[in-house]
Amino acid sequence: MIQLDHISVDFPQGKQPGARAVDNVSLHIKRGEIYGIVGASGAGKSTLLRTINLLQRPSTGDVIVNGVRVSELSGSGLRRQRQKIGMIFQHFNLMFTRTVAANVAFSLRAAGKSSADIASRVPEILALVGLTDKATAFPAQLSGGQKQRVGIARAIANQPEVLLCDEPTSALDLETSASILTLLKEINLRLGITIVLISHEMTVIKTICDRVAVMTGGKVVEEGAVFDIFATPQHEFTRQLVSHTFNLELPPRLMQDLRGTLLKILFVGASAEQPVLSDVATRFGVSVNILHGKIEYIGHRALGLLVALLTHPSQPEQVALAVAYIQENTARVEVLHG
Numbered sequence: 364m365i366q367l368d369h370i371s372v373d374f375p376q377g378k379q380p381g382a383r384a385v386d387n388v389s390l391h392i393k394r395g396e397i398y399g400i401v402g403a404s405g406a407g408k409s410t411l412l413r414t415i416n417l418l419q420r421p422s423t424g425d426v427i428v429n430g431v432r433v434s435e436l437s438g439s440g441l442r443r444q445r446q447k448i449g450m451i452f453q454h455f456n457l458m459f460t461r462t463v464a465a466n467v468a469f470s471l472r473a474a475g476k477s478s479a480d481i482a483s484r485v486p487e488i489l490a491l492v493g494l495t496d497k498a499t500a501f502p503a504q505l506s507g508g509q510k511q512r513v514g515i516a517r518a519i520a521n522q523p524e525v526l527l528c529d530e531p532t533s534a535l536d537l538e539t540s541a542s543i544l545t546l547l548k549e550i551n552l553r554l555g556i557t558i559v560l561i562s563h564e565m566t567v568i569k570t571i572c573d574r575v576a577v578m579t580g581g582k583v584v585e586e587g588a589v590f591d592i593f594a595t596p597q598h599e600f601t602r603q604l605v606s607h608t609f610n611l612e613l614p615p616r617l618m619q620d621l622r623g624t625l626l627k628i629l630f631v632g633a634s635a636e637q638p639v640l641s642d643v644a645t646r647f648g649v650s651v652n653i654l655h656g657k658i659e660y661i662g663h664r665a666l667g668l669l670v671a672l673l674t675h676p677s678q679p680e681q682v683a684l685a686v687a688y689i690q691e692n693t694a695r696v697e698v699l700h701g
């Protein structure tokens with residue numbers, strides 16, 4: 364659906380070459396998926412996203428959306444193409460002197476819709492985003508979540524094929540973020556719109572994306588199914604992002620005077636449902652003391668991380684056998700101590 368081929372974006376400073384914000388990125392986003400781009404501030408996510416509707420023209424490389432080589436378009440061809448690509452923003456970018464209904468009507472009018480079409484379509488879209496009762500309100504009278512709903516209504520008014528989301532929940536509290544992400548998922552499923560979403564938070568990616576690209580320093584360093592990226596991150600930067608999400612730091616007090624073998628154990632899918640730890644307690648007579656842990660559900664699959672201390676009162680070699688057993692029966696084991 365969206366093909367980015369060797370995209371680079373440079374921002375020359377006067378006659379100097381300046382900074383390269385996006386460095387040779389190639390991605391293929393499939394029709395109907397929700398694709399995330401994650402990375403720290405300044406990684407180049409916004410710049411890359413904006414090349415998809417040519418708000419940012421790439422310095423080199425090609426952007427192809429649904430067979431159309433967007434990077435070669437200009438003038439009316441580009442305007443027509445942009446109607447097929449909706450976009451929402453972190454700070455909503457609404458017209459503050461117009462009502463909610465007029466904000467949505469504006470997009471329809473810009474696309475050449477008749478007054479009759481606009482009159483019937485606006486209430487339909489407002490109902491879809493849950494804002495029927497706010498049609499005559501002005502943006503300043505709305506909460507952040509409601510403002511983003513107006514942004515979404517405006518972006519999907521012309522039934523686009525693609526919706527670009529630039530940090531759509533970063534200005535919202537946790538609960539409101541969750542409701543906006545649920546709405547985006549609903550729109551993706553009900554209307555079949557392909558969504559590309561950028562965020563600096565892995566939690567957002569985990570909640571709605573099917574696949575994700577990890578960006579740092581203008582480059583995509585890793586890409587894949589969200590579950591796989593969480594379960595087996597390959598790049599150091601991705602590992603850090605994932606570990607911040609799991610947040611399994613032990614308090615220093617617990618790390619002092621540790622006796623035994625401290626393990627960080629990753630359970631994936633079926634292994635998360637097996638009683639591996641109670642097995643080792645019975646088979647090897649070890650005590651298993653769980654110090655920290657979390658099970659995340661990504662889609663319908665479970666991903667568990669546990670920090671556990673294994674000890675044996677008299678036969679330390681039994682601990683080594685227990686560790687080997689755990690290694691055989693779980694996705695990944697890291698010995699943190701001992």
Ligand SMILES: Nc1ncnc2c1ncn2[C@@H]1O[C@H](COP(=O)(O)OP(=O)(O)OP(=O)(O)O)[C@@H](O)[C@H]1O
Nearest residue numbers: 374382384402403404405406407408409410411563
């Ligand atoms: N119009 C511009 N002119 C010059 N440099 C720019 C411009 N836009 C972005 N940059 C630079 O390009 C780099 C990437 O910026 P970009 O906004 O794409 O990153 P980001 O990952 O989206 O970060 P953030 O989440 O903070 O927006 C940054 O170093 C930024 O300063």
